[in-house]
Amino acid sequence: MESRTEPVRVLVVDDEQLVRMALRLVIDGEEDLTVVAEAADGDAAITAVDQHRPDVVLMDVRMPGRDGLAVTRELLARPSPPRVLMLTTFDSDDLVLGALRAGALGFVLKDTPPPQICHAVRTVADGRPALSPAATARVIAAATAPDSPHTRDLSREAARTKLSVLTERERETARAVADGLDNPEIAERLDISVATVKAHTSSLFAKLAVRNRVQIALLVHDAER
Known part of the structure; x- marks a missing residue:
């Protein structure tokens, strides 16, 4: 904060x-x-x-x-x-x-x-x-609604292509972000330090070209539709 x-x-x-x-x-x-x-x-x-x-x-x-x-x-x-x-x-x-x-x-x-x-x-x-x-x-x-214009505009394949550049640990971090976990909760789930979570999150912002955790979560949900 x-x-x-x-x-x-x-x-x-x-x-x-x-x-x-x-x-x-x-x-x-x-x-x-x-x-x-x-x-x-x-x-x-x-x-x-x-x-x-x-x-x-x-x-x-x-x-x-x-x-x-x-x-x-x-x-x-x-x-x-x-x-x-x-x-x-x-x-x-x-x-x-x-x-x-x-x-x-x-x-x-x-x-x-x-x-x-x-x-x-x-x-x-x-x-x-x-x-x-x-x-x-x-x-x-x-x-995720079948008739949503956003479902048509943002395909599952496009989201998966974006996520494919991530390392395994970064993908796990992205999944945890999509689950609504904060940094200490992610650290506990993945058995890593909070500092490492922050490093992974910063990498997600750079690799996925997103501004915040909400966009990470939406991208993960797109990929899993």
Whole structure:
């Protein structure tokens, strides 16, 4: 976890003013979090990121014009992008899945209790995935559904080709990441040190060209479909 001396800077992006106001009240009520700007659509979100340099963007998935997925892809293609936490409802599984593939670190539902939203913002700010077990199950189900567009776009063979460059130990580490284990749990499963797990994970990021553990997990699930 990163050591911070300043509050986490948050940009709230949602097309509903009442939702933005509520999220600002929740986030600004925490000493270690602060909302630096709000945006009502994708274009305004891009402008706000350029102007305010937030640490975390709390991004609505469905918005007029460019949706949250398109904006997330644009932001995460930049050097040193902010971390993105998607804000959604369960009826947008496909878009959330696409955002996770693009590099978003997680998502929260709009009816999530305020303390859990703040916890998710802190988690993402530290570079760790923020995915509840129930929400993760829905996303994996969407990823593996026979009629999912992502199933068609990202073939099993392509995923297996990517994973084929890994050593046996790296593949075991990737499998453990896909199972949702943290570094100490992976170390225990594989009977290696936490430092070695970190080394394997860094190698996974480089060899698989991914930004975070969520993308590793999705790649493993693609390969095992």
